[in-house]
Amino acid sequence: MSADTDLRRRGAWELGLVLMLALAGCSVFPNLPVEGPDGSIAVVLSSSGEYDFFGPGVVWVLDPVGNPAGEPFVPEEAQVVQVCDASLEGWLLLVVDTDEYGLPVASRLLEWSPGRAVREVFACPDLLFSPRYAGDKRVLFLRAEGESVALWGVDRETGEADRFESGVLAFRAAGDRTAVLSADGTFSWLGEGRLPVRIAVGNEREATFLFFSSVSLALDPAGRYLAISLDDEPAVVEPQAEPVPTLYLVDLEEGRVTRIATPAISPVFAPDGERVAFVAQALDRPVQGVFVCDLATREIAPVPGSEGALWVRWGKNGLLAAIEGDQPRLVRLVDGEAADLLSRQR
Known part of the structure; x- marks a missing residue:
């Protein structure tokens, strides 16, 4: 060829x-x-x-x-x-x-x-x-x-x-099951039936999910909640406004969707499945940071020391994030402080 x-x-x-x-x-x-x-x-x-x-x-x-x-x-x-x-x-x-x-x-x-x-x-x-x-x-x-x-x-x-x-x-993946997002915007369990959620798709969103699903889509460990960050088209058409990413939480058992935050990206569930972390920018804050939402109460709280975060991951030892700057820092967020993980590499 x-x-x-x-x-x-x-x-x-x-x-x-x-x-x-x-x-x-x-x-x-x-x-x-x-x-x-x-x-x-x-x-x-x-x-x-x-x-x-x-x-x-x-x-x-x-x-x-x-x-x-x-x-x-x-x-x-x-x-x-x-x-x-x-x-x-x-x-x-x-x-x-x-x-x-x-x-x-x-x-x-x-x-x-x-x-x-x-x-x-x-x-x-x-x-x-x-x-x-x-x-x-x-x-x-x-x-x-x-x-x-x-x-x-x-x-x-x-x-x-x-x-x-x-x-x-x-x-x-969640346990033994795998949730699949198809090009028509529908979700389903691999080898099983369709899930009660569908999103609008297009060329830009296709590229977003193919290349950046790691910072736009998450499934909790039990397979009940789906967190999706989607660019919402602005209602104001003149002057032109840019689409803003909104984080949605979908309850797959009850078939309900909740808007968590705007703008927001990089959803990730805690290992226990009881909370979801994400990067967002509140109106009263000059830069974006990491926030955590309790799934039971829907209460949202900022994570101290996370100002300027680009993304967040949640592992066994807590939250990992990259903090933007002249040179991005890879940090672990512990007790209100951002501990630099790369200081020993330099």
Whole structure:
């Protein structure tokens, strides 16, 4: 297949965003840390140990207080890497090979841990999105197929891959079940019936969920609540106003939706499923920060020390966030303070 034919085969949403990031010297995917079973985290950092939301680099594993654990994973010159998930065996990495223009030409799923040999789980000539472990033996991921995207799974032991559904934008796992967002805006449990929620979709939202579902969609551990950040179109048409992201909480059992905050992004549920954290900006605050909503009472409270947060994650040892500045800081939010996790890297 010629290069021109291959380019025509890609969807406009994919090419536009990937080309924009490539020209800017950025990674294809957002860079978010992933917490392992022991509380350590894996994250992509620059060669000088700095964090960037889109910056390419190498994968470091840090213990809960930020000490490096072994040597990093270093991709080849024409590759970008994303940390996707963790298991007892190590970290799930998505490695994308790029051409001379920075466009993706092949993808590989790898399992890696410092001091151990890298193991290839799956490889293909297409762009992959959002790989996640599903149970003990399978990895689920999205695979670009021309103008559409399909949900696939691969057996970690045998390498056998299966195609489950086409026209998928995102998925989230809760226990043994997987919630799937289809291109028509409907949600369903994989292999089961449709869920009582549907969203309006279009080209921009398709790209948002494919590339940025990690900061726009979350499912609580029990599979009852779905948190979605969506750009709401402004009611004022003149002068022109920009769409503003609103965070919605959907109760899948009762079929109810609640608006949590505007503007708000990066929803993430607590490990106990009783609270949801997110990044928002209140009217009385000059910059955005992290807030926590109690699901039982719907009370919302700011997290001290989180001013300037870009995103938030919730792990076994509390909240992780990136704080914007001349150089973004990767921090753990504890007792009203932002403890820098990268001070030992510099």
